[in-house]
Amino acid sequence: MIEIRIVVNGTPVELSVEPRLSLADLLRDRLGLTGTHLGCEHGVCGACSVLLDGRSVRACLTLAVQADGCQVTTIEGLAEHGTTRTLVAALSAAHGLQCGFCTAGFLVSATELLDESDGAELTDRDVRAALSGNLCRCTGYQGIIEAVRRAARDSAGAPAADGATASEELGRNSRW
Numbered sequence: 001m002i003e004i005r006i007v008v009n010g011t012p013v014e015l016s017v018e019p020r021l022s023l024a025d026l027l028r029d030r031l032g033l034t035g036t037h038l039g040c041e042h043g044v045c046g047a048c049s050v051l052l053d054g055r056s057v058r059a060c061l062t063l064a065v066q067a068d069g070c071q072v073t074t075i076e077g078l079a080e081h082g083t084t085r086t087l088v089a090a091l092s093a094a095h096g097l098q099c100g101f102c103t104a105g106f107l108v109s110a111t112e113l114l115d116e117s118d119g120a121e122l123t124d125r126d127v128r129a130a131l132s133g134n135l136c137r138c139t140g141y142q143g144i145i146e147a148v149r150r151a152a153r154d155s156a157g158a159p160a161a162d163g164a165t166a167s168e169e170l171g172r173n174s175r176w
Contacts (some may be wrong), residue, residue, distance in 0.1 A: 001016040001017065001018060002016065002017055002018075002019055002065050002068075003015070003016055004016075004017055004064060004065055004067065004068040005068060005069060006067050006068065006069070006070055006071070006072055007070070007071045007072065008027070008031060008033070008072045008073075008074070008077070009033075009072070009073060009074060009076055009077030010077065013031070015030065015064075017030075017064045017065060019063070019065055020063065021063065021064045021065075022059065022060055022061070022062065022063060022064065023050070023052075023057075023059040023060075023062040023063065023064050023066070023067055023072070024036055024038055024041075024048045024059035024060045024062075025064075026064040026067075027050070027059060027072070027074055033074045033076050035074055035075035035076050035104045036048050036049075036050055036059050036074050036075065036104060037101055037102075037104055037105070038060060039101065039102075039135075040060075041060045042060070042061075043058040043060060043061040044135065045102070045105070045134070045135045046058070046102070046105040046106070046109065046133045046134035046135060047101060047102050047104065047105045047134075047135075048060040048105065049104070049105040049108040049109055049133075049134070050072055050073060050074050050075075050108060051071075051072070051073040051078075051108060051111075051112065052067060052070050052071070052072055053070050053071050054071070054073075054112070054115075055112065056108050056109050056112045058133075073108075074104075075103075075104035075107055075108060078107060078108065078111055081111060082155075083111050083114045083115055083151070083155060084107055084111050086114075086151045086154050086155055087107055087110050087111060087114070087147065087148065087151045088107070089151075089154075090146075090147035090148070090150040090151040090154065091103075091106075091143075091144065091147040093147070093150065094143045094144075094146045094147040094150060095143045096139065096143035096144040096146070096147040097136070097138070097139065097143075097144065098136075098138035098139055099137075099138050101137075102134060102135065102136045102137075102138075105134045106131060106134050106136070106144060109130060109131050109133065109134055110127075110130070110131065110148045110151070112130075113126075113127070113130040113131075113148065114148070114151060114152055114155055117152060119152070119155055120152075121152070122148065122149050122152045124145055124149070127145045127148045127149060128141075128145060130148075131144065131145075131148070
């Protein structure tokens with residue numbers, strides 16, 4: 001067993017872990033943070049994405065011992081993050097996601113993209129490149145891409161082509 005110290009969603013944690021324990025298994029099984037999904041366990045689908053010191057990583061491919069001394073942010077930790085809240089509203093407005101299994105990974109990756117873009121205009125190509133490591137079996141991706149671009153416009157204070165922000169659009173759509 002190896003002793004590690006990490007900060008998970010702002011809370012310091014000290015644990016003894018097996019050297020081969022994945023970060024995903026630590027988060028899900030030991031810490032009860034089940035928003036980090038395990039899809040392929042090969043790093044292909046992106047459902048297990050988390051932020052490690054602000055950069056997205058595949059938690060299924062990252063060993064828990066590699067996170068020693070780091071800050072880990074899961075989807076649960078992004079719940080009150082302003083960028084993530086804007087993304088959630090935009091995804092609902094653009095009908096970007098369906099079953100929800102991949103949602104956490106997309107939100108982690110898109111939050112990283114928007115935080116790093118500092119309000120710059122994002123093209124479809126920019127968004128596709130940033131989200132290329134996330135797979136969704138339910139959608140055609142266009143709604144997801146539009147939602148990320150809409151969230152980027154909202155973050156920069158620019159309205160969508162129809163003049164609505166993602167939050168206003170969400171408020172008009174009573175189904176959500």
